Amino acid sequence: MNQLLLNILLGIAWVLLVGEVEFEIFVEGMIIGYLILWISRSALGGTKFFRKIPVMIMFIFYFIKELIIANLKVAYDVITPKDYMKPAIIAVPLEVKTDLEITLFANLLTLTPGTLSLDVSSNKNVLYVHALYVKDADSFRDELKNGLEKRLLEVLR
Numbered sequence: 001m002n003q004l005l006l007n008i009l010l011g012i013a014w015v016l017l018v019g020e021v022e023f024e025i026f027v028e029g030m031i032i033g034y035l036i037l038w039i040s041r042s043a044l045g046g047t048k049f050f051r052k053i054p055v056m057i058m059f060i061f062y063f064i065k066e067l068i069i070a071n072l073k074v075a076y077d078v079i080t081p082k083d084y085m086k087p088a089i090i091a092v093p094l095e096v097k098t099d100l101e102i103t104l105f106a107n108l109l110t111l112t113p114g115t116l117s118l119d120v121s122s123n124k125n126v127l128y129v130h131a132l133y134v135k136d137a138d139s140f141r142d143e144l145k146n147g148l149e150k151r152l153l154e155v156l157r
Contacts, residue, residue, distance in 0.1 A: 003049035007033045052155065059151045063108065066148070070112040073133060088134040089118065092127045092141055095149055096156075102127070105152055109144070 007030060014029025015021055034053070041047055077084045096105050106117035106127060114132040121128075134140045 003037055003044065006044075007037055007049075009033075010036060055154050059155045062151055063148070067112055070114050074113040077132075085132045086134050087130065087132050088137060088140075090129050090131060090134065090137050090140055092129055092144055094120075094125055094127055095145070095153060097124070101152065101156055104156070105149055108148060108152065 010033025011026050011029035014032055015025050018025050018029075037044065038050060041050060073084075094102065094105070096102050102120060102124060106120070109115050109127075109129060110117045116130045118128040118130055120126070129144070131140060
């Protein structure tokens with residue numbers, strides 16, 4: 001059985017044992033379930049699940065940091081009289097290959113203020129991105145490739 005599904009079932013079992021249906025109780029159950037699965041990992045086989053959880057948590061913190069920085073950039077530009085925008089449309093070559101990976105990358109990119117995913121090439125090798133703050137196209141491209149895309153691939157593969 002998939003260990004993530006088993007962890008969710010252990011979280012639900014914890015909620016039923018406690019007798020209170022609250023999100024915090026479910027999270028407690030997920031943490032307890034994770035510890036139980038970690039202790040019995042040799043019996044259940046496979047450790048991929050245990051490597052992915054810390055990577056996923058680090059990805060969430062990275063994305064929140066990038067989201068806050070982008071919000072601050074846009075807010076600063078709005079409240080100051082000088083215009084700092086240097087908009088551009090950048091073609092970003094993609095390492096992500098599946099439809100799910102491309103969709104997640106494009107949507108996470110669009111969620112950050114100041115960037116918007118426009119289109120994917122017909123062969124799915126290039127994503128066209130509109131960005132408000134582009135000083136250098138190559139450095140912007142490298143920032144996306146070595147930042148969001150690289151970390152997303154660590155989570156998904």
